[in-house]
Amino acid sequence: MAGSVNKVILIGNLGRDPEVRRLENGGIVANFPMATTESYTDRSTGERKEITDWHNIVVWRGLAEVVEKYVRKGTKLYVEGRLKTRSWTDKDGNTRYTTEVLADNLTMLSRADNNSSSYNEPNYSNQGTPSAPSPIETITSPDYPATNTGNELDDLPF
Amino acid sequence: MAGSVNKVILIGNLGRDPEVRRLENGGIVANFPMATTESYTDRSTGERKEITDWHNIVVWRGLAEVVEKYVRKGTKLYVEGRLKTRSWTDKDGNTRYTTEVLADNLTMLSRADNNSSSYNEPNYSNQGTPSAPSPIETITSPDYPATNTGNELDDLPF
Amino acid sequence: MAGSVNKVILIGNLGRDPEVRRLENGGIVANFPMATTESYTDRSTGERKEITDWHNIVVWRGLAEVVEKYVRKGTKLYVEGRLKTRSWTDKDGNTRYTTEVLADNLTMLSRADNNSSSYNEPNYSNQGTPSAPSPIETITSPDYPATNTGNELDDLPF
Amino acid sequence: MAGSVNKVILIGNLGRDPEVRRLENGGIVANFPMATTESYTDRSTGERKEITDWHNIVVWRGLAEVVEKYVRKGTKLYVEGRLKTRSWTDKDGNTRYTTEVLADNLTMLSRADNNSSSYNEPNYSNQGTPSAPSPIETITSPDYPATNTGNELDDLPF
DNA sequence: TTTT
């Protein structure tokens, strides 16, 4: 369909370590919850309050491998993706819906907190090298299923 | 919390007329489903396919009144807002979750299709004046509960 | 560099027909100006006013070919891209700067107005078939120079 | 005009300390350059390269005061705003154009680097308390000149 | 002119 846009932009922190699954067909997918928090002033009391929203993030393929290596509970991320609601059947036979953010662009804005994960590779958080740079960069997944114009890229970077 | 962003940008079409409710405390809220559709090529068959995603849009206060007046099944909208998942209890006592897009900025990109709604005011769709301009403009809700800097605005438009 | 985002989202109308150039190396590039307009109320007079901002849009490769075929003065577009300021030397030898929006995603939200361009192919605007659907869809350019994860895509559009 | 969107989203670092000016009419405005950097692979050499783009950010009123207090050379920021090109006359009488990002939403993603500014208040960077939390939060400017629906906000953060 |  022409003329449609479905875009989500989030900056927030992971609520727990990602879950990574490898599928029979060779696919790899990672899931994690991410919190965004907004502040506002309660107008009846004048108090400062916060509201946290939780988002289910799903990443496939190469991005999932990046997540598996570098992203942990507490990591602050920029996530760009699109909304997708999938249906499933619960134990009572009812159709249920879960809305997820299918990420196609991630940027790490902080390392994870240092004591969050028990299965980090040693030199990531257990050895306490918090100032060591992470090798991660902004990673963009192939735009799928978006239409790809299929043009060869030349060497000029624009 | 500092450093959080929760933003959704959609362009799509309403799946049905909005539902508008007036609350006891004077509030007004409108809900409607909105479809976004993406095209992709099935790599096994080479066929062109489409996927439609549905989104629950919620608008409050002045935006809800605009929606009530001008937005109908079939209308193409630009929606900017934030993701919010609310929980509720179903008939079996289970906690269920519904994710909605809480809109704070709407722009009408088309009039509704002309045969969608039976309760339109006459000169909106029934009288068939498809080229008449809609009085709607981009409407922005007060950023709430975002922090408001509370500064007085002067007359200079920047 | 890790952790950088440069994103522009515009909805507006073309101020004139696109200029399309084919380069010696086979590249193709299209340029056009696009207007966005915002309304506000002048606080001293209470009058409703409008401000129009003009943006220089640049598109390369396959997107440029789409623009050449379907986009005209007056067309309403959704443009997603990134900001880029390039420098050049004017006739007096001074360095000057021009900021452009390098588009990597376009969606046509309307056809061009019907009397804008004299070189449209006949059945586009001259023959007056304003209700004929345009063949354009959302077209995404390959993300370049963004890092590509290079993963093979499977057939599941999840 | 109805149906227009002009939105910029950037994450990057300040190239120098902000310049803050107080106007005769009581207004306050801050300007600073901000860098975004993207990586790509040179296809002829296979080398990893980077391109940095520079953006002129302008903030008014309360946001300018926040910038004056907390933002410094090196600070990593999330900036949301809109594009605006203003014209001016250079010393040779030529009309020149400068494109700026007029920010209406800022989020600090890092403190400034610790040795950048000589006029920080002592406990900000000079005393070297890099883990002390900054009081900044996401600050949103009143949406101006966007249409404001003018509704009173109630206490429920929906 | 930033940052990693």
Next chain:
DNA sequence: TTTT
């Protein structure tokens, strides 16, 4: 369940 995160973060400040």
